Every structure is written in structure tokens, then in C-alpha cells.
Amino acid sequence: xxxxxxxxxxxxxxxxxxxxxxxxxxxxxxxxxxxxxxxxxxxxxxxxxxxxxxxxxxxxxxxxxxxxxxxxxxxxxxxxxxxxxxxxxxxxxxxxxxxxxxxxxxxxxxxxxxxxxxxxxxxxxxxxxxxxxxxxxxxxxxxxxxxxxxxxxxxxxxxxxxxxxxxxxxxxxxxxxxxxxxxxxxxxxxxxxxxxxxxxxxxxxxxxxxxxxxxxxxxxxxxxxxxxxxxxxxxxxxxxxxxxxxxxxxxxxxxxxxxxxxxxxxxxxxxxxxxxxxxxxxxxxxxxxxxxxxxxxxxxxxxxxxxxxxxxxxxxxxxxxxxxxxxxxxxxxxxxxxxxxxxxxxxxxxxxxxxxxxxxxxxxxxxxxxxxxxxxxxxxxxxxx
Amino acid sequence: xxxxxxxxxxxxxxxxxxxxxxxxxxxxxxxxxxxxxxxxxxxxxxxxxxxxxxxxxxxxxxxxxxxxxxxxxxxxxxxxxxxxxxxxxxxxxxxxxxxxxxxxxxxxxxxxxxxxxxxxxxxxxxxxxxxxxxxxxxxxxxxxxxxxxxxxxxxxxxxxxxxxxxxxxxxxxxxx
Amino acid sequence: xxxxxxxxxxxxxxxxxxxxxxxxxxxxxxxxxxxxxxxxxxxxxxxxxxxxxxxxxxxxxxxxxxxxxxxxxxxxxxxxxxxxxxxxxxxxxxxxxxxxxxxxxxxxxxxxxxxxxxxxxxxxxxxxxxxxxxxxxxxxxxxxxxxxxxxxxxxxxxxxxxxxxxxxxxxxxxxxxxxxxxxxxxxxxxxxxxxxxxxxxxxxxxxxxxxxxxxxxxxxxxxxxxxxxxxxxxxxxxxxxxxxxxxxxxxxxxxxxxxxxxxxxxxxxxxxxxxxxxxxxxxxxxxxxxxxxxxxxxxxxxxxxxxxxxxxxxxxxxxxxxxxxxxxxxxxxxxxxxxxxxxxxxxxxxxxxxxxxxxxxxxxxxxxxxxxxxxxxxxxxx
Ligand SMILES: [Zn+2]
Numbered sequence: 032x033x034x035x036x037x038x039x040x041x042x043x044x045x046x047x048x049x050x051x052x053x054x055x056x057x058x059x060x061x062x063x064x065x066x067x068x069x070x071x072x073x074x075x076x077x078x079x080x081x082x083x084x085x086x087x088x089x090x091x092x093x094x095x096x097x098x099x100x101x102x103x104x105x106x107x108x109x110x111x112x113x114x115x116x117x118x119x120x121x122x123x124x125x126x127x128x129x130x131x132x133x134x135x136x137x138x139x140x141x142x143x144x145x146x147x148x149x150x151x152x153x154x155x156x157x158x159x160x161x162x163x164x165x166x167x168x169x170x171x172x173x174x175x176x177x178x179x180x181x182x183x184x185x186x187x188x189x190x191x192x193x194x195x196x197x198x199x200x201x202x203x204x205x206x207x208x209x210x211x212x213x214x215x216x217x218x219x220x221x222x223x224x225x226x227x228x229x230x231x232x233x234x235x236x237x238x239x240x241x242x243x244x245x246x247x248x249x250x251x252x253x254x255x256x257x258x259x260x261x262x263x264x265x266x267x268x269x270x271x272x273x274x275x276x277x278x279x280x281x282x283x284x285x286x287x288x289x290x291x292x293x294x295x296x297x298x299x300x301x302x303x304x305x306x307x308x309x310x311x312x313x314x315x316x317x318x319x320x321x322x323x324x325x326x327x328x329x330x331x332x333x334x335x336x337x338x339x340x341x342x343x344x345x346x347x348x349x350x351x352x353x354x355x356x357x358x359x360x361x362x363x364x365x366x367x368x369x370x371x372x373x374x375x376x377x378x379x380x381x382x383x384x385x386x387x388x389x390x391x392x393x394x395x396x397x398x399x400x401x402x403x404x405x406x407x408x409x410x411x412x413x414x415x416x
Numbered sequence: 417x418x419x420x421x422x423x424x425x426x427x428x429x430x431x432x433x434x435x436x437x438x439x440x441x442x443x444x445x446x447x448x449x450x451x452x453x454x455x456x457x458x459x460x461x462x463x464x465x466x467x468x469x470x471x472x473x474x475x476x477x478x479x480x481x482x483x484x485x486x487x488x489x490x491x492x493x494x495x496x497x498x499x500x501x502x503x504x505x506x507x508x509x510x511x512x513x514x515x516x517x518x519x520x521x522x523x524x525x526x527x528x529x530x531x532x533x534x535x536x537x538x539x540x541x542x543x544x545x546x547x548x549x550x551x552x553x554x555x556x557x558x559x560x561x562x563x564x565x566x567x568x569x570x571x572x573x574x575x576x577x578x579x580x581x582x583x584x585x586x587x588x589x590x591x592x
Numbered sequence: 593x594x595x596x597x598x599x600x601x602x603x604x605x606x607x608x609x610x611x612x613x614x615x616x617x618x619x620x621x622x623x624x625x626x627x628x629x630x631x632x633x634x635x636x637x638x639x640x641x642x643x644x645x646x647x648x649x650x651x652x653x654x655x656x657x658x659x660x661x662x663x664x665x666x667x668x669x670x671x672x673x674x675x676x677x678x679x680x681x682x683x684x685x686x687x688x689x690x691x692x693x694x695x696x697x698x699x700x701x702x703x704x705x706x707x708x709x710x711x712x713x714x715x716x717x718x719x720x721x722x723x724x725x726x727x728x729x730x731x732x733x734x735x736x737x738x739x740x741x742x743x744x745x746x747x748x749x750x751x752x753x754x755x756x757x758x759x760x761x762x763x764x765x766x767x768x769x770x771x772x773x774x775x776x777x778x779x780x781x782x783x784x785x786x787x788x789x790x791x792x793x794x795x796x797x798x799x800x801x802x803x804x805x806x807x808x809x810x811x812x813x814x815x816x817x818x819x820x821x822x823x824x825x826x827x828x829x830x831x832x833x834x835x836x837x838x839x840x841x842x843x844x845x846x847x848x849x850x851x852x853x854x855x856x857x858x859x860x861x862x863x864x865x866x867x868x869x870x871x872x873x874x875x876x877x878x879x880x881x882x883x884x885x886x887x888x889x890x891x892x893x894x895x896x897x898x899x900x901x902x903x904x905x906x907x908x909x910x911x912x913x914x915x916x917x918x919x920x921x922x923x924x925x926x927x928x929x930x931x932x933x934x935x936x937x938x939x940x941x942x943x944x945x946x947x948x949x950x951x952x953x954x955x956x957x958x959x960x961x962x963x964x965x966x967x968x969x970x971x972x973x974x
Contacts, residue, residue, distance in 0.1 A: 032691040033690075052721070085647040086653045090717065095830070095833050095966060096833050097833075099832055099834070104830070104832055105829060105844065106830070107852065108829070110674050113654075124671070124683070127689075132689055156653065158651070158653040159653045159654050162652070270669050271670070272659065272666075272668070273660070274661055275660065290668075291669075404654055408656075
């Protein structure tokens, strides 16, 4: 198996309602990623694009439209997706391209422009549900997450005021992130007093509607050593999907994340994740999701994630910093781009280039994870310096 | 390399929703007119036909012994065709639920004006295997008094109004 | 590259204009069951799965949600490629080379009959700012391309019509095909004009169906299969999505994708080293344009070769012996899957009345349709 490293990264600012077209967002991120490692598009052998539902950007075959913006023009160029898990699948898909020996360099781009869908992208989410048995009930995405959050809470007796701390932590972390859309210092009371969306989910439990793009450059070892002194290696990849019959699953635990994590840990030779992993970027589109995913990633025992949060373990200065970037809750959530933003955060942290966000203690091993679809996808990447 | 404020500042330009709605920003509108007619297949086809009859039907896998709802022609876990059809009850228990203040377009309901929040739930149907639930709505219950394990029963539309759809059941209501 | 990868199982439902009796779930389940049986495996033996789906073709957002159940892929590694089936095949191929596992499954499905507003849908794929407001019919784009291709190569409408006649005839003896018919070139030329020079009969009708393919690494392939069909070269490429800047005469995407595959396979003279081709013929002229892009014919030569019968089943270089998109039906993202399936059937000697004699190497090529410039190629040998 060839070793593959991340050698460059680029990220746009995340906003709701950006003026730039999806193509232009993809270009900005891709260009920044190439510049960061002093590479040109002609040095790139292939391009992969991660972007989730076409309904957001309002484009059928969105991958085709994004070809030139992503740098895919007249190159082997391929799109992939697994709903909200797409962002972390992107480096995995790029990794195949390089690890297979078919290409030496790969530009990985992730883009989402959610604000194109009017009046609200929530409308686009109706069509993720089963067209026969569920859509006639007019479900919204928030419902199913609230349904899952409720099940998670009732199983362990978790309290809303404790879960709200995730939003407090992540929005504070985001204050140091240059791309952040919703950074800020808030309190648990602010979260609890924000308007109810679908109990137990309040406004501040949810990540925002965002537009944005992210990109990284992957290189085979011999190229990576040449272009950078600090390659960050992709040492483990894993992903899994659970059944689409989501009502037949017990939603208290994300089996799909555990399966994906075990696959990635096995490849990376990790036996005790909570000890060997120094830093994590679990997907946090909702407050409870960070905790749900920390449990699925085997970073703590089932039912112990809230205690970890209360003990400050997941703070930037804690033993296992989680979402030091500010996560989807603080930086914003342009679906596919968010996952890649998390990969970029681990990349920067392991290179000790995260500036004010830098976690102490010289971390050498990190994990990024995303999740999506009908609460059924886990995508996991383990990275080492 | 650190990604700095100055690096990202030029990558995206923020617009206000108001600027777009007032036409201060040139924009292109497009309302896609997309229509589909999905073939339901034998399993969901029968499911819908029985809903029209006021009954709920499931299908059994004789390998894992699950009685599955909605019914399916193959067992996704055992990877084999399913076996007999089984009628299940129109009662069940609430597995998990939500008190929603928003509709599917993220529009806010006028709760203060007296509109009842929407209360969707996963309902485990009696007669189906444990944990086999469907998404449906709860009504005729105080939204804040719903609890896990609450027993509920389907409230059907009158026979002449049923069309063979999941909405032939109007909602589920408590039966205790 | 040290590892070799083979196709060891294929399964399909066949292709027909409508499939009202089955849902997308059951279509794929049928194809998967046959493919696993063909390969002698069970879903638990599979290391990873790749499904092929495009949101608005399925009528679902993030259509990958509905991929695992009917493949036996619940809680297994699976992801979705919104591209052509051969993109998915390439993705699975790279996973084997990367050491992710030894057995991979690739799926594609078409429920084209369920899309009631196809023209509107294709328009929805056009650039929202530059092109959509013009409300051009998607067939106008094909008509413009056909005109430019004919102008630059000297290809005639009669030669294009001959492609339709040949492919629809081939489909008559292919039990998997749903649009076979015996017609003469005049029937095509006199059919209703859609967007001149394109007539109604130059356009492929659509079909429903599913294809599942099982791939395996060499050692596993040899232990499981008596007739492994080897992937010798694979390529994919996207040219510009812009209507304003593309090359209207030549299929540049097919050329670059083919050269990538030839290089991998060590092929220098495709016409001599490859025995037959299944190429995308969504529109009649596309078959000719693709043959020229892939260096199987010189520029301007594909039309005359077709006219002289050189691409018939008993011709010098058979093209679309299955009946192609014109005879089998346009399967959208599954088009490449059908091409791969037919090449494998030929190389295994399982193509029945359409069987070619003494074939050892075939090429499958696909295109993503209007308005894209994305193409894929795979070269297979027995
Ligand atoms: Zn079973």
C-alpha cells in the first residue's frame, strides 16, 4: 500500500448567501490549496469533487457543472457522495486515486452552496425521505435529528443543559477560525432560551445554512517529500452505510460510525483509540451529534461522552480536544465542505500551524469524521504527522 | 502555512437576503418543474392497497424471524426473499418523538396564535418485530405529555376517503 | 501496477421501456442476486460496494441513502458515484489496487420511465445563468453538435441513419434489449425532425433496468471464476461543461479517456489490438464521433465504414453488437454498465445469436449525455 499525504489545503470563508457561484467557490478553495504547496494545476494528475444533494445548488448533475471550477477540465475527474458524510469521504476517494498507484497527485475539492435553494434549503431535504411511506407526511430534516436526539437522551438520561455545552464550546472555538460564520461567546442559557425548532432541538443546537468550499492536495510519498517538509499522512480510512429503513434501527447509538471507525483504526494500527488519538473533529451539525459521534468513534465508553464534556476533556486545552476548529456549529455547515474543513483542521493542528486554535502538547495523531443521509453514514479518516 | 483572515477574506462576498429579495442584487430564478411517477413494486404496492382497506400488512423473513414493516420483498439483513404476508395491528408504542415548531419548509408555526406543534414519532407497531417502527404523526394528545413507551392507535380516514397512501392513517392517538 | 483485476460476476434484469411491476429496490436486488450467483459469492464476502446514482434521475436527494439494502450492503463500506457506471467501476478498481479489499461490487440502475419531465430535467443541468434562461431544448444542443460534426468530417445523414438501422437490428436478436426493430435508412431520414439534422429516430428511447458487476483481485478471481474477464485499461475524463467553449466536432473527453486506457493497457493501435466496441450511441452520430475520438477510425472514416457494413456483427470491426443505446435504450447513469455487461458477455462467449467469433479484447465506452462532456472507457480481455 502506497503512503499518501496531504500536502496543501485551501478554504473559503463560510457565509449564508454568498455572491460567488458554486464554480467560483470551488475555484477559490482549489487555488488556495495549490498555492499553499506551490503547485500548479498542471502538476495535478486527477481531481475528485465531493458535493452532496443537487437540490441545494439547484443544479442537475452538479458535479458536471463544477468541473472547471474544481480544476477538473480535461482531467480524470470524478464526483462521489454519501450525503452529509461526503466531506470526509472526499479525501478517502482521493486516497484511492493515489494509493492505487494510478496517480501521483490528486486535488480534492468539496463545495456546497445551500443558500441557492429558496426560500430555505430545508425544502430540498423533503426529497431525502422515502417517496412513498414518508414524504406524504411532510417530514423535515430537523424532525429526524430531534427524534434521534430524544432517543439518545432518554437512553442515558442526558440533560439538554449539558448537551448545550457543545454549542458553547464550539462557537467559542470558532472565534479563532478565519472562515467562521457563527462564532461567539454564548452561555448554556442562551442555547436553552433560543427558540424551539423541534423539541429537544433549539435554534442554537443547530449549525447554520452555509455556502462554502474547501480543498486539499494529496500526493504519493515520493512527491510529498519533495513538495513539503511537513506532510500529513492519511493512515486509516473507513466508511459504512446502515439500512435506509431508519425507523427500524435503535437510534441511540451510531453503529455505522463504529463500523467505519474500526475499519480506519485497523488500517492505521490503532488499538486503543482514546489513548492513541490526540485530537478529533467529529461531525457536529447538531450539539448532541458531537457526543453521539465521540461514542461511535470509541473515544469514550457508551454513555460517557457527556461526562467527558463536563470534565473539560474535549476543550482545546483538554486531553482530547474535539472540534478545536469550532466545528459545524461555529464555523458553519456547507455540508461537503464542512467535512473537508475538519480534515484541514487536523492537517493544520498536526503541522502546528493552527495559529490561535493550536492545541497544546504537539499532537501527532488525529481523526476526522462526518455523518449523513438518513442518520446512516459514517466516514472516518485517521491522520498522522 | 497558516490559513489567515486575510487569505479567506477575498474568497467569498456576503450578501444579505434582503438585498436579493429586493432585487438589489441581480439574480436568476428558476423553479424546476420536475415530476415523477414511482413504481412501488409488489411489497409497497400491497402495503398501500391494505392501507386503503384500513389494515396494516407486514412481511416475514423465516430466517431471522423478523416481521417487517414496511413490508419488503427481500430481507436486507439475511439477503434472501421474504416469506409470508402477516397482518399486524394498528396499535403500537412510541419509540421516540419530537415537538416541532417548524414545518417542512422551515417555516415557523404560529404556536402563540394557538397552532398545535406537529408531533411526529417513530411508532413500533404491535405484531411486528420489536424495534420495527414507522414514521407517523401523533395527535389528540398534549405534546408535552408524550413519553417513550406510550401506547397509541391509528386514527383512520373514512373508507371512502382512503386512496392507498400512508396518509390514509390520519395520525396515531393515545389509547390509555 | 502489480495487481490485476477481473470481472468475475455479472447480473442484470434486462432492459425494457417500462417496469411497472418492480420498484428500484427489487430491480437492483434481482441484478445483484444474479451477479453474486454468477461470481459464486455472498454479500458477506464483499469488501466494499459502489453504487451509481444521480439525484434527479432517481427523484431523491442524496440518493445514496437507498443504496445498501438491495445489495446486501447494510453496515458495509459503500458509497455512491453520481457519474457513469464506468466511473464507479474505476472507483472500485482503484479500491482493489489500494488494498482496501479483494472483492468489490458495482451497481447501477435506471428507472427512466419514472421520470415524467425529462426535457425539463436536462435543462436543469444547464448553466443557470448563461444557458437556462434561453430555454433551449436539450435536443437542440445535440442537433448543433451533430451539424458541426457532419460539417467537419463530411459525415452524411444517411450514414448516421445507418447506425440506427444497424443497432436496432442487432437489438432484435439480443434478449436483453427492448427497442429492436427492422427498419431502413429512409425510415430514419423521414422520421419527424426534432432539431435538424437530428430526427426522432436518431434519438435513443429510454429503458429501465439494473446491472451489478463483481470485481476481484487476480488470486481471488482465478479461484472463483473459470472465465475471469480482465480489466486491462480504464480511463475517464471531463471536458468543459460550458456550451460556449467546447469543441463541437470532436468528442475530446472520449479521446482523452481512451488514451488513458490505451496507455494502461499498452495498446498502440486500437483498431488492430481491439476486436470490437460497445460505444455510446445515445444519438446516432455519437457512435461515429466516439469511434473517431477513440482512434478506432480516422476522422471522417466512421461514416463510410458504417455505410459499407464494416461495423455490423459480421463486419471488420463490430460496433454495438448488443444494439447499443438505440436498440437497448438510454439508461442514463447505467449506460456504461450496459456496455460493460455486453462486452463481458461477448468475451465469455455468452452473447447468443449476437456472438462475435474469436474475440479476445473489447472496449466499452460511455458518455454522460446532454449537456455534459464527460466520458468513460474500459478495455476488457478474456
Ligand atoms: Zn431475515
